[in-house]
Amino acid sequence: xxxxxxxxxxxxxxxxxxxxxxxxxxxxxxxxxxxxxxxxxxxxxxxxxxxxxxxxxxxxxxxxxxxxxxxxxxxxxxxxxxxxxxxxxxxxxxxxxxxxxxxxxxxxxxxxxxxxxxxxxxxxxxxxxxxxxxxxxxxxxxxxxxxxxxxxxxxxxxxxxxxxxxxxxxxxxxxxxxxxxxxxxxxxxxxxxxxxxxxxxxxxxxxxxxxxxxxxxxxxxxxxxxxxxxxxxxxxxxxxxxxxxxxxxxxxxxxxxxxxxxxxxxxxxxxxxxxxxxxxxxxxxxxxxxxxxxxxxxxxxxxxxxxxxxxxxxxxxxxxxxxxxxxxxxxxxxxxxxxxxxxxxxxxxxxxxxxxxxxxxxxxxxxxxxxxxxxxxxxxxxxxxxxxxxxxxxxxxxxxxxxxxxxxxxxxxxxxxxxxxxxxxxxxxxxxxxxxxxxxxxxxxxxxxxxxxxxxxxxxxxxxxxxxxxxxxxxxxxxxxxxxxxxxxxxxxxxxxxxxxxxxxxxxxxxxx
Ligand code: 3SK
Numbered sequence: 263x264x265x266x267x268x269x270x271x272x273x274x275x276x277x278x279x280x281x282x283x284x285x286x287x288x289x290x291x292x293x294x295x296x297x298x299x300x301x302x303x304x305x306x307x308x309x310x311x312x313x314x315x316x317x318x319x320x321x322x323x324x325x326x327x328x329x330x331x332x333x334x335x336x337x338x339x340x341x342x343x344x345x346x347x348x349x350x351x352x353x354x355x356x357x358x359x360x361x362x363x364x365x366x367x368x369x370x371x372x373x374x375x376x377x378x379x380x381x382x383x384x385x386x387x388x389x390x391x392x393x394x395x396x397x398x399x400x401x402x403x404x405x406x407x408x409x410x411x412x413x414x415x416x417x418x419x420x421x422x423x424x425x426x427x428x429x430x431x432x433x434x435x436x437x438x439x440x441x442x443x444x445x446x447x448x449x450x451x452x453x454x455x456x457x458x459x460x461x462x463x464x465x466x467x468x469x470x471x472x473x474x475x476x477x478x479x480x481x482x483x484x485x486x487x488x489x490x491x492x493x494x495x496x497x498x499x500x501x502x503x504x505x506x507x508x509x510x511x512x513x514x515x516x517x518x519x520x521x522x523x524x525x526x527x528x529x530x531x532x533x534x535x536x537x538x539x540x541x542x543x544x545x546x547x548x549x550x551x552x553x554x555x556x557x558x559x560x561x562x563x564x565x566x567x568x569x570x571x572x573x574x575x576x577x578x579x580x581x582x583x584x585x586x587x588x589x590x591x592x593x594x595x596x597x598x599x600x601x602x603x604x605x606x607x608x609x610x611x612x613x614x615x616x617x618x619x620x621x622x623x624x625x626x627x628x629x630x631x632x633x634x635x636x637x638x639x640x641x642x643x644x645x646x647x648x649x650x651x652x653x654x655x656x657x658x659x660x661x662x663x664x665x666x667x668x669x670x671x672x673x674x675x676x677x678x679x680x681x682x683x684x685x686x687x688x689x690x691x692x693x694x695x696x697x698x699x700x701x702x703x704x705x706x707x708x709x710x711x712x713x714x715x716x717x718x719x720x721x722x723x724x725x726x727x728x729x730x731x732x733x734x735x736x737x738x739x740x741x742x743x744x745x746x747x748x749x750x751x752x753x754x755x756x757x758x759x760x761x762x763x764x765x766x767x768x769x770x771x772x773x774x775x
Contacts (some may be wrong), residue, residue, distance in 0.1 A: 264428070264455055264628065272432050272451045273311075273344035276494040277304050284496045285470075289332045292473075292519050293502040300497070300771055303340075306333075310341025310416040310419035314416065317395050319372055321346030321424055322431060322734065326370040327395075328352045328361070328379050329395075330481050330504040333400050334410060336490055337609040338374050341481075343432055343451075346424030350434040350446070351481040354379060355679075355742045360444075362370070362386040364436060367636065368446055374410065377401025384603050388513045397733030428452035434635065435483055437577040440637050440671045446635030447577050456629040457487055457581040458495040459600030465585050466548065468523065473543075475501040475521035477512055477530050478678060484550050487581040488525040513539030524586035525552035531570060532558050532708040534625070541566045546588055551576055551678020553666050555709040558592035573597060578650055580629035585665050595663040596656075596752070596765045603627035607648070607656055623656045624649045625665045672766060674711055686713055689740050690747070693733050695723040700756050700764045701747060704773035714773050715747035718755060725752030 263320040274478050277300070286301035298306070319325060325342040329335055334375045337593040342349040350368055351360070354376070361383060365373065375383055387393075387471070390392055395405070426432075432451040435443040447533040462468055472609040476488035479510075501519045505511055507530060516524065516579040520543035526534075535558065541547075545560070547570040554572040562570055569582070569598055573585030574596045584605070586597035599605055607621040615621035628649045644651050655667040674681045683701035690699045697720045706715035719725060730750040757765040 264452055264459065266396075266428040266452055266455065268427060268450055269425050270428045270452055271344060271346070271426045272309060272711040273457060274423045275307055276442065276491055276656045277307055277344075280494065280497050281611070281766075288470075288497060289496065289499050291336065291500055291502060293331075293333045294502065294606060295730035296333060296362050301692065303333075303336050305419035306414060307341040307344060308419045309417045310337050310347040312417035313413055314342060314347060314372060314399075315345055317372055319345065319347050321426070322348060324348050324350055324368045324370040324685050325367060325432065326350045326352055326365055326373040327481075328354060328373060328375040328383070328531075329399060329480075330354060330376045330378070331485075331489065332400070332504050334374075335502070337496070339433070340397075343423060344423050345693065346426045346430065348431045348433060348544055351486060352436065353481050353742075356477070357740070357742060358382050358386045362389045363443060363556045363691065366388050367443070368434065371395065372397065374399060374482075377403075380407075390694075396688065398561055398762070403619065411576050425726055426451055429632075431632070432662040435481070435486075435577050437634075438680050438682060439640075440638075440673045440684055442640070445640060445680045447631045448633055448635055449580060449629075449631050451582045452696075452709070453631070454487070455490045455495075456602065456627065458491060460586065460627070460629070461488065461573075461582045462492040462602045464601045464704065465519065465582070465587060466492060466523070466546075467588075468492045468604055470497045472498040472523055473501060473519060473521040474498060474501075474523045475515060475519065475525070477503075477507040477524075477526040478551065478742070479507075482678070483577040483580060484525070484527075484582075484678065485573060487575075488523075507614045509534040509537040516541060516544065522546075523548065525549075528558055529677040529710050530626060530639060531562055531709075531711060535561050541568060546571060549572070550582055552675040552710065554632075559593050559707065560593070573600075574654070574664075576652060578631045579603075579625055579627065579652075580631075583625050583627060592663050594665070594667050595659075597664065599664075605658070607658060612646075617660060620655055620657045622670050623652045623654045623664075625652055626650075658674075672702075674713060676712055677746055678709075679744055681687075681713060683713065685741065686715070686745050686747065688718065689737050689745075691741070694732070695719050695729060698756055700766060700769055702766060702770045702773050704749060706748065712748040713745065714749045714751065716751050716753050716769055717755060747751050 280300040474493040478485035525548040572584035575582035583603040605626040606628040698718040703711040
């Protein structure tokens, strides 16, 4: 257990403590050509907190953050937390209807949005039932909105933390499932501390001298720990790249800011391997989001002489709970339990399976989210007292190494982000030519899973490259880009059970051959 005081605020722990411990002048954030010290982050955070209070934001109210990775992020995130409000880190890759859902579901009255995303929000503004104030970061705003820089400048840089407790709501992330709407995952003030004391300190071993750079964005649970609360917990420096994490951008950011810890997802490690670039100064790389193919790990080590520490985490558990270690990496295995977490591998009746047998992974640890907002039934099925059902299938060998086998449901992890095949199927079905379809995961040439669609066409439509391209473009426009099927196979019919259910396992087997 953490033994936190009865009154505890995560912004005090992750930001103010750095000032008390003498790091006011230490560089906290490097972003392009700009830098912010811990003293400047604290002042900005306090101004944000005071600014939100002046807009009438109270303890427990949600503040939506639709922001790129820049120096504004820690100020907005911890500024909200410091007054006891609850920031929601929102994915910047989504579509207008998704934003309307997040903002209405959460009932956030304030949104901080990067100016590059303001157009999307304006497009759905008439559908937003609770939003009152929009604060635009990095640009101008129309008369009704506020501009972040001028708004914060008008508020004091002195602020006392609100009297929150370790068990108050602290922040949310939206988590998506194979069916149903995304779930607001409610994390408490102690959750980030628990993840820090366990994975951050005992596996990652982040130190004050480290410079962290996460290709995974801050709005992902993975990126939030990597690029914000782990480095801040140690008084280290973090590097932000606001743009797309292309291999070129990663290499040039690494060359410019010389991080010591570099975090990415397997798809990016794979694409960096086929491009020129160096990793000078990086002492360790970290991978999560999807299983790291052994071949990528081998080629990375050969080329750069640096290992990739592969692990698995979840939005609900805050961060990584099973991981390889710097001095103990087993290719093909997700590694061993992170200290502070317990695991059970169970059958469908929640009985433990024998060692070496495959079952569903349950995890216990104090960084697990308290509940899903407004989703009582889903909360009861997932959060089982001290334990959480990860819906991941694993087996554990006699040495304690865990091996990932797949999902209990049909969800796919694509480039580290969950994709529901059912959502993609529903979108493909809207195309005029499609009679039926099924989407499953198929490995690409790097052995990384991407969506593949099996499509039955209506009469009068001809299968071919043209139509395949058209359907892919249709999905890219309607859904977040990463969800589109990389391959479309036209078939005469889909395999079905006697009751007409698609035999997905047959298609999965076919797609993986
Ligand atoms: O996808 C993962 O493995 C992960 C890792 C850390 C935090 C959150 C997630 C989803």
